Amino acid sequence: MATLLVIPARHASTRYPGKALVELTGATGxxxxxxxxxxxxxxxxxxxxxxxxATDDARIRDEAKSFGAxxxxxxxxxxxxxxxxxEAHDALGQTFDIVVNLQGDAPLTPPWFVEALVSALYAHPTAEVATPVLRCSGRALAGFHDDRRAGRVGATTAVFGIDGQALYFxxxxxxxxxxxFPPEAQTPVYHHVGVYAYRPAALAAYPRWKAGPLESLEGLEQLRFLERERPVLxxxxxxxxRQFWELNNPEDVPRIEAMLAEMGIA
Incomplete structure (x- = not known):
């Protein structure tokens, strides 16, 4: 079973243009x-x-090639x-059994999150897409609420059934x-981590489907699968x-830098 990992990145981000090239300071400076x-x-x-x-922008291409990507x-x-x-999988000849989407705005994604998705697809032959969810602590949930009160579009939450199949994002x-909830307490809210593992057939079908009303309203790409009644595990x-956060807004830069420092990531 061959696995491809794609990091999609664009410069013209709606919420934070150019964020792929924003510099983040690590624990060592x-x-x-x-x-x-x-x-x-x-x-x-x-x-x-x-x-x-995978990018459409020469600036991101040049930066990626500068460090050997x-x-x-x-x-x-x-x-x-x-x-x-x-599109990237198609350009590479569609020769992989699983394709992972590690979005280019989630630098704190631990490796075991991705490994769990690939294992889940191996263990569930009928699953077409898998994505990780992380139970929120009281501290994380408070951060979500802070973002909403400030009018910022922050993290995504997920609800799913007892079989793990997604109901909504x-x-x-x-x-x-x-x-x-106390800061360290577990809550009933799950943070959806923007990583996906796809089987090639589901991935190839996705661009042929029109975005539905829910995807358009929420701005969440995974809802296209649910609106087509395709299961998402x-x-x-x-x-x-480990702490986890995506870079969605300029305000997330100091938050992520603080996490890098606290976790000792250079």
């Missing part, structure tokens, strides 16, 4: 671009046969990372709860002492 830190995270994943950056140029017509992964905090992962 070293500054690396977001796309470099995402590449570093990808190289820590075990069981991956090939890693590529393989780059696949994709079209500007790609609406999201899943479509970019599909949202930029709102779901399920609704009025409880206050949610795989619960453990933080193992």
């Amino acid at each position: 070293q500054r690396k671009t977001l796309i470099r830190r995402s590449w570093d995270a990808a190289t820590q994943v075990q069981g991956i046969d090939r890693i590529v950056v 393989e780059v696949v140029m994709t079209s500007q017509a790609c609406q999201n990372g899943t479509e970019r992964c599909a 949202s930029k709102e905090v779901i399920p609704y709860t009025t409880r206050d 949610c795989v619960e992962v453990e933080p193992r002492g």
